[in-house]
Amino acid sequence: MSKNNASPYSHEPQTPQKKNKTLVVGLTGGIGSGKSAASAWFAEQGIDIIDADVIAHEIVAKGSPTLRKIQRKFGDWVLNGDGSMNRAAVRTHVFTHPEALIELEAITHPAIRETAKAQLAASTSPYVVLSAPLLIEAAEAGLANLCQRILVMDATEDTQLARASQRDEQSVQKIKAIMVNQLSREERNRHADNVILNESDLDALYLQLEPLHQEYLILAQQLKYAVD
Numbered sequence: 001m002s003k004n005n006a007s008p009y010s011h012e013p014q015t016p017q018k019k020n021k022t023l024v025v026g027l028t029g030g031i032g033s034g035k036s037a038a039s040a041w042f043a044e045q046g047i048d049i050i051d052a053d054v055i056a057h058e059i060v061a062k063g064s065p066t067l068r069k070i071q072r073k074f075g076d077w078v079l080n081g082d083g084s085m086n087r088a089a090v091r092t093h094v095f096t097h098p099e100a101l102i103e104l105e106a107i108t109h110p111a112i113r114e115t116a117k118a119q120l121a122a123s124t125s126p127y128v129v130l131s132a133p134l135l136i137e138a139a140e141a142g143l144a145n146l147c148q149r150i151l152v153m154d155a156t157e158d159t160q161l162a163r164a165s166q167r168d169e170q171s172v173q174k175i176k177a178i179m180v181n182q183l184s185r186e187e188r189n190r191h192a193d194n195v196i197l198n199e200s201d202l203d204a205l206y207l208q209l210e211p212l213h214q215e216y217l218i219l220a221q222q223l224k225y226a227v228d
Helices: 035-044 052-058 065-074 087-096 098-122 157-168 172-180 185-190 202-227
Strands: 023-029 048-051 127-131 149-154 194-197
Touching: 023 035, 023 202, 035 048, 035 127, 035 149, 035 202, 048 052, 048 098, 052 098, 052 127, 065 087, 065 098, 087 098, 098 127, 127 202, 149 185, 149 202, 157 172, 194 202
Parallel strands: 023 127, 023 149, 048 127, 149 194
Antiparallel strands: none
């Protein structure tokens, strides 16, 4: 559903990115809400997808500048024997040392943002979907500032738990721990321009996505002409 009182460009940043002619739709939602299914559908329509999770993994690839910065900051223990990042060790460390998480994000978030901006600049589709699970939260590298629209995938807690446990075979406790670190449904939806309640099957989801796709195509044309 759409918020009729929301400006098509309410999330337009006050930076040089403002002159970008490409409409950027930020896609987010809690675990098990259907972000991946929505991204896949948009991709089938010929829309470029920029995935913050994918970028987060790419920037810390073996030998990358970001991984070298992390090594210098925390020590050689962040690396496996082959030089790749020891994700489990780093994850455990930042979980038990909150200040370390802040230091880690100070390294990774600028790299995520710059990579996302480069991918946005290279996009050739009518509009772009920028997918990030923590898009609205301040800790997500300021990616929401790159978007003109925010689309939230919404689902009840029971649905989230059921989908996430079936998909990843994670324990309910672990899934709930992830959910605690994400915004509440109400708070996330409050920041959205569009909200899809994804409680049924894929066909029902696609029926909701189609009119949004048409809306975004129109907004993309309006933005292009406004910039021109």
